[in-house]
Amino acid sequence: MTENSLQESVRTIRRDLESAIAAADSTQEIEALRVRFLGRKGAVSALFKQLGSVPPDQRKAAGQAINDLKQFGEDEISRLISRHAATTTTEAAPDLTLPGNWPQAGSLHPLTLVQRRIKTIFQNMGFAIADGPEIETEYYNFEALNIPKGHPAREMQDTLFVDNGFVLRTHTSNVQIRVMERQRPPVRIISPGRCFRRDTPDATHSPVFHQIEGLCVDEGITFADLRGVILNFARQMFGPDMKIRFRPSYFPFVEPGAEYDFTCFICMGRGCRVCKGSGWIEISGAGMVNPVVFETIGYDSERYTGYAFGMGVERIAMALYQVEDIRMFFENDLRFLQQF
Numbered sequence: 266m267t268e269n270s271l272q273e274s275v276r277t278i279r280r281d282l283e284s285a286i287a288a289a290d291s292t293q294e295i296e297a298l299r300v301r302f303l304g305r306k307g308a309v310s311a312l313f314k315q316l317g318s319v320p321p322d323q324r325k326a327a328g329q330a331i332n333d334l335k336q337f338g339e340d341e342i343s344r345l346i347s348r349h350a351a352t353t354t355t356e357a358a359p360d361l362t363l364p365g366n367w368p369q370a371g372s373l374h375p376l377t378l379v380q381r382r383i384k385t386i387f388q389n390m391g392f393a394i395a396d397g398p399e400i401e402t403e404y405y406n407f408e409a410l411n412i413p414k415g416h417p418a419r420e421m422q423d424t425l426f427v428d429n430g431f432v433l434r435t436h437t438s439n440v441q442i443r444v445m446e447r448q449r450p451p452v453r454i455i456s457p458g459r460c461f462r463r464d465t466p467d468a469t470h471s472p473v474f475h476q477i478e479g480l481c482v483d484e485g486i487t488f489a490d491l492r493g494v495i496l497n498f499a500r501q502m503f504g505p506d507m508k509i510r511f512r513p514s515y516f517p518f519v520e521p522g523a524e525y526d527f528t529c530f531i532c533m534g535r536g537c538r539v540c541k542g543s544g545w546i547e548i549s550g551a552g553m554v555n556p557v558v559f560e561t562i563g564y565d566s567e568r569y570t571g572y573a574f575g576m577g578v579e580r581i582a583m584a585l586y587q588v589e590d591i592r593m594f595f596e597n598d599l600r601f602l603q604q605f
């Protein structure tokens with residue numbers, strides 16, 4: 266083989282190399298072309314093998330041409346590798362503007378939300394939070410509240426009895442007695458908590474439900490104070506246009522006793538499905554603490570007067586969120602709970 270024909274082969278391989286470099290655009294393709302041209306059995310080493318058949322006086326120039334080709338190939342391929350690495354790194358870098366994957370977060374139960382709002386409003390009016398037992402003696406749940414054995418009001422309450430004179434409390438009024446036993450007036454508390462009754466569950470009854478009891482005792486407390494506090498609460502909770510009304514009623518531990526209603530906060534009194542057309546939502550009972558109760562716990566009923574009120578948490582939550590079945594609050598269905 267002459268130097269000339271070898272030089273011709275060098276030029277051909279160089280052109281092949283150049284077009285292969287221009288076409289390669291993946292790591293695998295670059296590696297494949299490196300093996301094809303510069304590998305141990307590649308095109309360049311094949312040229313070196315042919316060098317032996319070139320006449321000795323032409324070998325130097327021919328060898329130089331192959332070495333140049335080899336150098337050219339190495340330079341171009343390493344440039345290609347670094348250019349490719351630079352572009353693929355940019356593509357693979359995380360896009361910091363993409364929204365992340367949020368961990369699933371829980372949320373507060375609707376009854377908790379409503380209870381918290383109610384508590385905050387009363388705390389801002391100076392009421393303290395009091396707690397009491399859910400498993401209660403008949404004395405605190407009934408007798409001390411002027412509901413003696415055999416009193417028809419006991420029958421009304423559908424009590425769940427535990428052993429030995431204990432009951433599951435049927436209301437949060439038990440806390441009134443416990444607070445007054447350990448504290449002299451002035452007393453100003455609310456007591457949120459669970460209550461239990463032997464009710465068959467339906468859209469408006471649940472054997473477990475929540476009440477918030479209120480109690481205020483001091484010298485000179487009147488029904489007007491009760492009315493003012495309830496009205497203030499209604500307006501803070503549902504807006505400045507709220508009205509309240511009291512209807513005469515009977516609860517053994519208050520005298521006079523009443524039931525009280527709020528303007529329906531869905532239709533603002535015009536009448537709708539939630540208030541059954543009446544324009545009012547029944548909240549619970551209230552009244553002036555019966556002097557008999559003061560005598561029982563040892564307050565001077567000549568000196569002190571007070572008011573007490575109840576509040577049904579589910580009733581408020583149902584109207585507020587337009588929940589039509591009380592059982593929804595207790596079924597723990599995520600499709601319901603995730604809406605709050």
Ligand code: DAH
Nearest residue numbers: 436519550551552573574575
């Ligand atoms: N304890 C009553 C009930 O569960 C509600 C109630 C009525 C509470 C009148 C009071 C009250 O404090 O004065 O139905």
